[in-house]
Amino acid sequence: MLSRVAESLYWMARFIERAENSARLINVNANLLLDLPRGISPGWEPLTVLTGSDDLFASRYEEYSERNVVRFLLGDLNNPSSVLVCLSQARENARTVRDILPREVWEQINDLYLFAKDELSKGLSKRNRYDYLKSIILHAQQITGLLAGTMNHDCGYDFVRIGRNLERADMTTRIVDVRSASLLPDQPELTPFENIQWMSVLHSLSAYQMYRRHMQVRVRRTDVLTFLLQNTQFPRAFLHCLDAVENCLHNLPRSDAPLRVVASDKRFVKEARVAALQQSALHEFIDELQLGLGNLHTQIANTYFLADLSTAAESQRSSA
Amino acid sequence: MTIQWKDYEAQPFFDELVHPSGRARTAARLLCRHLSSLSDADLTEHRSAAELAIRLMGITFTVYNEEEGSIDRNWPFDIIPRVIGKKEWDGIEAGLKQRVSALNLFIDDIYHDQRIVDDGVFPREILDSSSNFREQCRFVSPPLGIWAHICGSDLVRDSDGSIYVLEDNLRVPSGVSYMLENRLVMKRIFPELFDDAAILPVDDYPSQLFDTLASISPRPADYPEVVVLTPGIYNSAYFEHAYLAQQMGAELVEGRDLVVGDDDCVYMRTIEGLARVDVIYRRIDDLFLDPTVFNSDSVLGVPGLLRAWQRGTVAMANAPGAGVADDKVVYTFVPDMIRYYLDEDPILPNVPTFLCMDDQQREHVLANLGKMVVKPANESGGYGMLIGPKSTRKQRERFARLIAKNPRNYIAQPALDLSTVPTLVDDHVEARHVDLRPFILSGQEIHTTTGGLTRVALRKGSLVVNSSQGGGSKDTWIIDTEGN
Structure with missing residues (x-):
């Protein structure tokens, strides 16, 4: 292709x-x-x-x-x-x-x-x-x-899915970031409104129902964060999106380098203790996630979109 | 009211289906009988079925429009086919092969020893003033000595019934995809006729095209990587580029997909890395092929492409510079080329042509502008022409000035009475003028299409068949009456 x-x-x-x-x-x-x-x-x-x-x-x-x-x-x-x-x-x-x-x-x-x-x-x-x-x-x-x-679920379709999932993952991190930053000052009397805001975060990602089914708890900051970043079943959860990208990359040729980036992005989000992150730490954490997505995009672009002469000798050898 | 052939009026023109007596010509007998058995409702139904098929199959041509960008228009198509008997076609086919053989010998000669010039058969001044002669192609020897691998020659029939060659398109002739698609549409709407009449098939073309391209690969041992090079989605023939690539199983590439390496080989950028390209079926004009040699601001081409071709690491069809024979002045010498290179008499005649660069002939043209068709030597698509009998005095005066200013650039031909084919107009048939563009492939062997693309001027009385100017097309049937 x-x-x-x-x-x-x-x-x-x-x-x-x-x-x-x-x-x-x-x-x-x-x-x-x-x-x-x-x-x-x-x-x-x-x-x-x-x-x-x-x-x-x-x-x-x-x-x-x-x-x-x-x-x-x-x-x-x-x-x-x-x-x-x-x-x-x-x-x-x-x-x-x-x-x-x-x-x-x-x-x-x-x-x-x-x-x-x-x-x-x-x-x-x-x-x-x-x-x-x-x-x-x-x-x-x-x-x-x-x-x-x-x-056809061929390479072309893999690129469609990679694009879609990277964009989704990106949007999920943005929503979590901005919404939590603009969230309310820590005042007990505002708690009902805080929940409304976290519910709106879920709604922006059409995640409310799935959250309720999966987590079976009321809407709480820590649970929402865990769900949106680390869940592997909800299609807009960050980790799920990375899984999808990884699956697609497995179907593509020469995918070693981009696969390494996905693996490290995944490890980073999986190992994080998301629930414990307080506001400023959360913000930094999300910055890291976005950086990871950026690296992944760059790696995919370098591998597949920008074939240049430096790889000519390499592909010659492999076809010989 | 069903079709009444006795009311059909083509005179004084030669009609391809109907004899002046009102009876069908031999090859068209079954067709005409079938058509007159159809009720008005049947005809309307067939026509809408054809329109629907064209829409569903996505047969389009592109018209660029400032407002919306490019627009795909559905291909205008008439359901009454043009019919030629196989015996007549065999003669035409032999004539086309002869012609293309001579043209290829001519181009190869022009870029090598120029014997035809030294022998005084072809005037040097015409060569010197040719805008399609490419100095960069001098002494290049493309595989098999062939330059014009794909040729589209336009044929017309005059009122006396004889076929003439109007021009040979050797640069990037288009239309063959419509020929193929027209046939598919017709099979959908007239399946019963394909059962009864011995209509020869046309669908071999894409595999013949692939074989032709494969036969010029610089690495004959390997399965050749053939690509179709398109200027992109805004080109009016983009549909055809995509269609042919798909039919051949070749990659459809744009200039930016290709890169020339330090080894002077051409590579395409794929997700697997760079992949070597062997044969380029290019649908880009010479001048846009390589910005380092020709138009430096061209973004359609590939830097270094000409160098790669000169070194023979990649083959191009048609070869750069092939257009030197696609010049309406050079055209007038084709019969002489046939005699000179092949020592044969031309089978297909040229339309009598006056060269405005010749003083005497120019006098004659200027004195008879009202009866002539004047054409610029290097335009295609029917642009920049004067059709004398339909012109205003103002237009004639303008052309007289243009000719005086640049006589080398103009030729004139007597206005031919193009033959007609019955064409559905509202609920009845009327005669409309047609031409025929067969395609000739030259590789290890020469193949011609079975028939070709019949273009029809849909406006009453019009002689202009180009799709950009109100033309449409018809299916072309070569019928084997002997077999029946």
Whole structure:
């Protein structure tokens, strides 16, 4: 398989996943704000921090109003991680590998982009926003399902899954990081609201039900952290995502180097005593996790996307 | 109202299916009988079935549009096929093979000793002013001495019934995928006809193309790595590039997928690492192939590619520089080339052509612009032409100026009365003009397609068959009437 094709599939999957995650975030944040008393509400600012685009936001908007932040995250063409830009990137990547993708997948991606673009005004209006975001999430899920059900489960599909899982793992760490940082000061009378916030963390990852089933305890910080970072069964848990990437890498040629990185990332998260981490330690821990994801991406890109002449002699030898 | 052949009016043109008497020509008899047995509802149904098939099969051509980026348009297709009897086709096929053999000998000669020039058969001044002659190809000897591995020659039939060669496309001729897909569509909508009539199959082309490409591999012992090099998704023929790659089981690559090593070999970047490439079926024009030699700002090409080809570590089809014979001025000399290299008489005639670079011929052209078709020597796709009989005085004046300014760049041909084929227009059939583009493959052996791509000018009276300008296509049936 051509490196370019592998890379396009990888980014296509990442961008679809990113768009879906952003849609979830906005929905959950809107929901959360309805429940919190005005004085302690974190408002919309955390979302720009979470998507790593706070500086860009600050340079383009005056205040962190709901209207501004939602527009920025959904439809701002100058924001490289807005839903619309992600979907357009997913579409451009898919377009160049159309002959590899099942036709329905391409059509759905095209459709999803056109829907997000044409109906953007609904997403910006408070009343229709929920339906708009829900459509985007369902559409994205449908694409994931179509890929699973109609595409050959060959190398190409492995790159799709690697892209999707790295993006998921990344988003899970961001949500945990920002949400716990913006969590409330340690005051006993605020405890009910703290639980609401941790519930919203679970909701942003569609993890609430699965958490309840699996942990069978009420929502508590330590349990939520353990579940989201170390669970191997919940598909959006950090460790689960790494497991998925590892499985895919086993199917690919020349995967020794990236496999070593996954193994070390996995060891790091498994051995951590997550429950004991206090706020600042948690933040540092998550920084480490993100660094690990970054290394993994770099290693995968170096191995598969950037074949250069230095490997020519090597591949000559191996084919001789 | 079903099709009434007696009401069908093609005169004064030669019709491919219907004799002037209103009776079907021999090879088309079964088809015409079948068509007139269809009710209006049947016809409409067949037509929508064809449209649906085209949409489902994703047969498209790309039109670039500022607003939306590139748009895939469904391929315009008419369900009434064009029919040629096998006996006539055999003669055409022999003529095409003869022609391509001579063209390849000519190109090889031009890049080596230029005997044809020294012997006074081909004027040096034409060579000197050729924009498709590539100095970098001088004294390169591609495998088997073949330069034009894939040739698409455009044939037309005049009102007297004889077939002429209108031009030979030796650079990156396109359309063959539509020929293949048209046949698939027709099999879906007229299965009963394929049972009864002896319609010769066309679907061998992709394997013949692969064999042709494999036969020029620089490493004949190994299974050759063949790739199709495309300019990318915004090219109007991208569908065809992807289609042919898929059919041949070859990788579809862009310039950035390839890299030339210090060993002057060409490699493609794959997830397995770099993989050596043996044969490149390139669908990129010469000037974009290698930014270190030609257009330095080209991002479509591969730095060092020409060097690799010159050293023979990689084969390219068509070879760089093959376009020197794809020039409408050079075209006029093809009959002479056939006599010179093969010592044979040309089987297929050229359309009589006037060279504007010749003073006398130019006078004649300028005096008769209203009856002529004037073409630039190096354009393709039907661009930059003057169709005399349909032109305004203003257009004729403009062309007179263009010719005076650069006579080498123009040729003129009498406006031919292209033959017609019945074509479905709303609920009845009308005559529409057609041409035919067969494809000729030259490797160890020469193969021609069975028939080729019939292009049809869908606008009434129009002679322009290019898909970019309102043309469509039809399936082409070579029918073996002897066997029946």
